Amino acid sequence: MFRIGQGFDVHRFAKNRPLIIGGVTIPYEKGLAGHSDADVLLHALTDALLGAVGLMDIGTHFPDTDPAFKDADSAFLLKEAWQLVKEKGYAFGNADCTIICERPKMAPYREQMKDRIASLLAVDRDQINVKATTTEKLGFTGREEGIAAMAVVLLKKVEEN
Numbered sequence: 001m002f003r004i005g006q007g008f009d010v011h012r013f014a015k016n017r018p019l020i021i022g023g024v025t026i027p028y029e030k031g032l033a034g035h036s037d038a039d040v041l042l043h044a045l046t047d048a049l050l051g052a053v054g055l056m057d058i059g060t061h062f063p064d065t066d067p068a069f070k071d072a073d074s075a076f077l078l079k080e081a082w083q084l085v086k087e088k089g090y091a092f093g094n095a096d097c098t099i100i101c102e103r104p105k106m107a108p109y110r111e112q113m114k115d116r117i118a119s120l121l122a123v124d125r126d127q128i129n130v131k132a133t134t135t136e137k138l139g140f141t142g143r144e145e146g147i148a149a150m151a152v153v154l155l156k157k158v159e160e161n
């Protein structure tokens with residue numbers, strides 16, 4: 001049996017913060033604000049995984065009111081969520097992710113993001129796709145107020161003998 005999940009997240013830009021997207025630090029004049037490291041792409045992917053198996057969402061498992069998750073490494077949160085999904089008996093099919101921002105250009109970092117995400121989930125890199133788009137200068141991403149990300153995942157129930 002297959003399960004599909006989708007995730008969406010937004011973080012606003014902030015000065016004096018690193019820009020970490022898809023587990024990759026991108027050299028840029030500003031980063032993203034958040035309770036954690038604000039990796040908007042890993043948050044969307046984490047939500048997609050949790051959503052696929054009906055495990056609510058990232059904030060339920062890792063509340064932004066909990067000091068334990070202050071400045072949390074989103075790579076760690078993704079791995080924890082994936083562990084919960086695996087314990088429900090699911091194998092990874094594929095993930096397709098989209099980063100939405102005017103700047104910086106994400107294309108130079110997409111291969112690194114694919115490698116990092118594949119490594120965190122212990123899957124093949126060809127099971128992960130990372131895309132980027134602008135919104136043609138429209139809306140909050142177009143005004144460069146923040147970055148949005150979306151992710152869709154497909155999981156397959158592991159057959160029991």
Ligand SMILES: Nc1ccn([C@@H]2O[C@H](COP(=O)(O)O)[C@@H](O)[C@H]2O)c(=O)n1
Pocket residue numbers: 100101102103104105106107108131132133134135136
């Ligand atoms: N932050 C971004 C946005 C886009 N790209 C790449 O540019 C292509 C064209 O984007 P449009 O929004 O004009 O359709 C897009 O397909 C990406 O390859 C990017 O690297 N970083």
Ligand SMILES: C[C@@]1(CO)OP(=O)(O)OP(=O)(O)OC[C@H]1O
Pocket residue numbers: 009010033034035036037038039043058059060062063064065069070071072
């Ligand atoms: C990751 C968590 C927890 O540190 O905090 P944020 O970095 O604020 O991220 P968000 O996507 O708003 O929600 C999940 C939070 O619980």
